[in-house]
Amino acid sequence: MSVGGSVAERAGAWASVRDRLRERGLRWTPQRRLMVDVLAQTDGHITGAELVERCRELDPATIPSTVYRTLDVLEQLGVIRHGHGRDGREEFHVLPQNEHGHLFCSGCSGSWDIEAPEASPLVRALRRQRGFAVDLSHLTVVGVCEDCSSDRGVARRS
Amino acid sequence: MSVGGSVAERAGAWASVRDRLRERGLRWTPQRRLMVDVLAQTDGHITGAELVERCRELDPATIPSTVYRTLDVLEQLGVIRHGHGRDGREEFHVLPQNEHGHLFCSGCSGSWDIEAPEASPLVRALRRQRGFAVDLSHLTVVGVCEDCSSDRGVARRS
DNA sequence: GGTGCAAATGCAAGAAGTCGCATCAGCCAC
DNA sequence: GTGGCTGATGCGACTTCTTGCATTTGCACC
Structure with missing residues (x-):
């Protein structure tokens, strides 16, 4: 695979x-x-x-x-x-080579990849505590990026 | 709020x-x-x-x-x-009192809440490394729950 | 109680999929 | 090369929202 x-x-x-x-x-x-x-x-x-x-x-x-x-x-x-x-x-x-998730900023609509190492604290915690196997390629984390939060709390539709 | x-x-x-x-x-x-x-x-x-x-x-x-x-x-x-x-x-x-995210199993379509403490490793890591403020109420983590992964790898549409 | 303006509504059209079903056509066997 | 089985396609209808626009109406003010 x-x-x-x-x-x-x-x-x-x-x-x-x-x-x-x-x-x-x-x-x-x-x-x-x-x-x-x-x-x-x-x-x-x-x-x-x-x-x-x-x-x-x-x-x-x-x-x-x-x-x-x-x-x-x-x-x-x-x-x-x-x-x-x-x-x-x-x-x-x-062609998913390295499974990764995404980070979306609801302020500027920017998008970044989340690689496995960055997500591993969550992935490991869920596996340990619940036996739950996270599908990283399916993970989308929404929030506000550094630039937007320093501007002001624009809350656009996400 | x-x-x-x-x-x-x-x-x-x-x-x-x-x-x-x-x-x-x-x-x-x-x-x-x-x-x-x-x-x-x-x-x-x-x-x-x-x-x-x-x-x-x-x-x-x-x-x-x-x-x-x-x-x-x-x-x-x-x-x-x-x-x-x-x-x-x-x-x-x-009436979101305690902001929480969701865990979905793509095998059995089960759903569980993720409370703040459980997500905090990820939330903190993203804040520290990227200055990114996660919107927890918007977080949906997809994967396979313990029961389903012990059955077999059913891969239903999620 | 009336008046007017901006906010909300209703409606219709459109986007992004999803699903059922009849028809078509790969491809395996001969 | 032909036939038939079964998977794939095309099509139309439907779901879940979204958006633009004309019309209506809440409500602040007089």
Whole structure:
């Protein structure tokens, strides 16, 4: 499920999608090929709506429900991982190498990654006290960043 | 912004909404009165859709956009606070006394509260390292609970 | 009790998904 | 190369909000 970091390894991960689908009795269709092409050119994050739009640029016949269903399948293969952004909308991490969460500022709408070491106090505490295994890629922490709190307490919708 | 915990204090908090609105030049309308009535009978959490439905039971003429707009206003008064549930849908904490976050299990869809002490390792770390002020009421941690991880790794949509 | 202005409402259209179902088409076996 | 099984697609309807705009109405002032 973990995928390497070099350009070649990333390309390999995408190239293997076709075979990984077939191994599971799933199919390699033109629509899925298009989506994989688009995702292979994407770094970091993408929302469902953005992906639909980019696919439509290449093939205007793209249907949203197909895109969302294929995203579910690709998530099962581990090549993407979904989370929820600051407004609760779905967001996908492409080729999640190092699982990470997100920090959102409700003042300036800024966004930062939270790497595993930074989250580990919480992750460890929850595991120890509740036996709960946190899905870090799914973690979104909302609050106010340093810059915004020194400005003033703007409380925008998040 | 913080509201007491006894029944009388809670009732008082709701009763004061009318005057708190007027103080700000805002209005007390039949629609808002209805919503406050419904919320006053609500413990803990409610989603926007649930609230719309309950209001409609009492007044079938209830319009969703009015409800959502009023929720924004009530949040500014501090009597509710919004967050995002496991599926990213909006969820409101009614009369937030002790700010808390949520833990969701993607296996069994179970939900637990995270109180401040439990989250404090993360909150403190982010404040110290980044000057970031976490909004705890907005925190939703997704993962797999003890029971589900001992069963097997069911990976349902979250 | 009336008047006027700004706030709220109602309505309609739109965004972002989600779901059920009939049809289509990969792909495995022959 | 063909056929058939089953997974995938396309489509339409629905959910949950969100936003713009015309109309209504609360309420402060006279």
